[in-house]
Amino acid sequence: xxxxxxxxxxxxxxxxxxxxxxxxxxxxxxxxxxxxxxxxxxxxxxxxxxxxxxxxxxxxxxxxxxxxxxxxxxxxxxxxxxxxxxxxxxxxxxxxxxxxxxxxxxxxxxxxxxxxxxxxxxxxxxxxxxxxxxxxxxxxxxxxxxxxxxxxxxxxxxxxxxxxxxxxxxxxxxxxxxxxxxxxxxxxxxxxxxxxxxxxxxxxxxxxxxxxxxxxx
Amino acid sequence: xxxxxxxxxxxxxxxxxxxxxxxxxxxxxxxxxxxxxxxxxxxxxxxxxxxxxxxxxxxxxxxxxxxxxxxxxxxxxxxxxxxxxxxxxxxxxxxxxxxxxxxxxxxxxxxxxxxxxxxxxxxxxxxxxxxxxxxxxxxxxxxxxxxxxxxxxxxxxxxxxxxxxxxxxxxxxxxxxxxxxxxxxxxxxxxxxxxxxxxxxxxxxxxxxxxxxxxxx
Numbered sequence: 001x002x003x004x005x006x007x008x009x010x011x012x013x014x015x016x017x018x019x020x021x022x023x024x025x026x027x028x029x030x031x032x033x034x035x036x037x038x039x040x041x042x043x044x045x046x047x048x049x050x051x052x053x054x055x056x057x058x059x060x061x062x063x064x065x066x067x068x069x070x071x072x073x074x075x076x077x078x079x080x081x082x083x084x085x086x087x088x089x090x091x092x093x094x095x096x097x098x099x100x101x102x103x104x105x106x107x108x109x110x111x112x113x114x115x116x117x118x119x120x121x122x123x124x125x126x127x128x129x130x131x132x133x134x135x136x137x138x139x140x141x142x143x144x145x146x147x148x149x150x151x152x153x154x155x156x157x158x159x160x161x162x163x164x165x166x167x168x169x170x171x172x173x174x175x176x177x178x179x180x181x182x183x184x185x186x187x188x189x190x191x192x193x194x195x196x197x198x199x200x201x202x203x204x205x206x207x208x209x210x211x212x213x214x215x216x217x
Numbered sequence: 218x219x220x221x222x223x224x225x226x227x228x229x230x231x232x233x234x235x236x237x238x239x240x241x242x243x244x245x246x247x248x249x250x251x252x253x254x255x256x257x258x259x260x261x262x263x264x265x266x267x268x269x270x271x272x273x274x275x276x277x278x279x280x281x282x283x284x285x286x287x288x289x290x291x292x293x294x295x296x297x298x299x300x301x302x303x304x305x306x307x308x309x310x311x312x313x314x315x316x317x318x319x320x321x322x323x324x325x326x327x328x329x330x331x332x333x334x335x336x337x338x339x340x341x342x343x344x345x346x347x348x349x350x351x352x353x354x355x356x357x358x359x360x361x362x363x364x365x366x367x368x369x370x371x372x373x374x375x376x377x378x379x380x381x382x383x384x385x386x387x388x389x390x391x392x393x394x395x396x397x398x399x400x401x402x403x404x405x406x407x408x409x410x411x412x413x414x415x416x417x418x419x420x421x422x423x424x425x426x427x428x429x430x431x432x433x434x
Contacts, residue, residue: 021374025372025374028372052378052382054373054374054375055372056373057372079374080373080374080375082374083374155246156242156270156271156273156297157242157271157296157299157300158268158272158296161269161272161385162265162381164382165265165385168382168385168386169385169389172369172386172390173389173390176336
């Protein structure tokens with residue numbers, strides 16, 4: 001059971017403006033599209049992708065690297081690490097399995113394969129977009145087990161873009177696509193409430209003390 | 218008069234594959250959309266924008282900074298500086314005047330203004346897209362003299378993206394838009410031939426010697 005009273009109590013500690021902003025942002029949040037990054041050693045790129053997830057309303061980011069949280073470039077993420085949920089995995093297989101079990105189709109983003117063009121991609125089921133490294137792209141494992149391939153049409157000499165740039169283009173366009181479609185892309189009521197509580201907690205100093213006083217009274 | 222014979226002669230020095238590639242890329246090149254960058258002190262960003270211009274077929278980039286060519290980050294531009302024409306200007310006013318005289322409408326890209334959303338932007342006349350700095354955006358001069366404002370819809374906490382990311386998203390979508398419209402976005406026949414000659418020259422070692430032998434024979 002969701003503790004509506006606790007949420008109401010804690011919301012008393014944040015400004016009306018902030019409360020409204022959380023609700024407004026949560027209305028646009030989605031888990032219908034999620035993002036997975038195989039290589040997070042280029043922290044510059046991963047932090048930029050995290051920022052794009054926030055900007056385009058993607059609530060969850062999956063990274064194949066356990067210690068990711070400690071190594072984020074906070075200057076590039078610009079605070080997005082607070083508002084996007086980052087899930088770490090030891091291996092690519094573990095990441096793909098977890099996402100498939102949650103019902104996601106795995107879409108590999110790649111400039112090289114005979115992939116579907118971005119503007120024609122209109123996901124009809126929950127979709128996890130996988131991004132690889134700039135130089136080597138995605139691992140064989142993802143390429144072999146993916147349910148589909150997606151690419152950005154390019155017409156110049158260069159056949160690739162920086163991975164954070166590719167990701168931003170794809171996330172912007174795919175989220176725009178689902179928002180104007182009739183799929184249920186929004187958070188469920190419970191997901192919405194839980195995030196609202198989570199974000200409210202994150203906005204209060206010494207929230208643990210406040211919560212224990214709430215439970216005592 | 219265009220020197221068809223010289224082009225034919227010089228094309229004898231490059232591989233058939235490369236010749237075909239030039240023609241293929243030139244068919245997709247456009248000057249209908251052009252890009253102007255006010256601040257090029259962040260070379261990382263400007264070099265990335267140059268690469269995006271190449272990838273999406275934009276032939277000309279305008280930069281308000283005379284010494285730009287010497288200070289490019291070639292690791293990021295990935296060779297795009299050879300294939301995209303970069304024009305330098307001393308001042309923003311000079312840049313805007315030159316573009317207006319060539320018949321371009323000036324479109325300021327900005328997250329903050331009451332701007333048109335990217336997906337609704339369908340240019341009906343030649344368009345110069347202006348990009349500013351990440352922190353301060355475009356100068357007052359551009360904001361006051363622009364013919365229109367354009368923004369990427371964002372729904373997260375962060376109200377801005379890295380400028381090279383914004384530019385890539387906008388260039389990708391605007392060029393996609395014009396390619397599926399009925400405006401004449403392609404290079405003129407003469408522009409096409411001149412670029413073909415220029416690129417062929419750039420692909421030949423000691424081309425000056427070859428050209429003078431051609432003129433002598």
